[in-house]
Amino acid sequence: MLIIGIAGGTGSGKTTVVRKIIERLPKDEVVVIPQDSYYKDSSDVPMEERKFINFDHPDAFDWPLLEQHIALLKENKPIEQPTYSYITCTRQPETIHIEPKEVIIIEGIMALCDERLREQIDVKIFVDADADDRLIRVMQRDVVERGRTVEMVIERYQRVLKPMHQQFIEPCKRYADVIIPQGGHNSVAINLLMKFIKQQLRESRKQQEN
DSSP, X not given: OEEEEEEOOTTSSHHHHHHHHHHTSOGGGEEEEEGGGGBOOOTTSOXXXXXXXXXXXXXXBOHHHHHHHHHHHHTTOXXXXXXXXXXXXXXXXEEEEEOOXXXXXXXXXXXXXXXXXXXXXXXXXXXXXXXXXXXXXXHHHHHHHSOOOHHHHHHHIIXXXXXXXXXXXXXXXXXXXXXXXXXXXXXXXXXXXHHHHXXXXXXXXXXXXX
């Protein structure tokens, strides 16, 4: 089993990198664990206060549960992945059943921020992008998919995304084994990464056979 952690700022292209990795591996060999599924449940917080939750701070995540689930998968045991509603800021009663696979991808803005989680990751990847490129992608996504105005996106970027990126996400670059500039558009970096992943899987299978 190979555990891959893919981190990077909002709008950096993480999802594109994940998709390109998945496309090049057999479907029954890979599963993605979105870090976003592990936000803390805020059902005990008054509704009027939930809109102030900072989703770009490490304290927003349920690290112990995520670490426990990765440990279970490494032990070849299935997990019930939580689901989270951004609308109510609460964990939902529904879960997603996840079976262990040859490749486990943990994807999220802070996938490399927690030391205990990093210790469980075999390949640590940081997807990098210029700040203006990230802002444009965030703007395109939030205006189209989340109904926000351009002014709302810019205000949130300046107030939350930029300072949190500089304080928590950017420093995680130092832990990365691989840094992919320009996200999913960097075909050279992704090709090299896929060669490494397939080599690691071959070596893992040989060890299992022996």
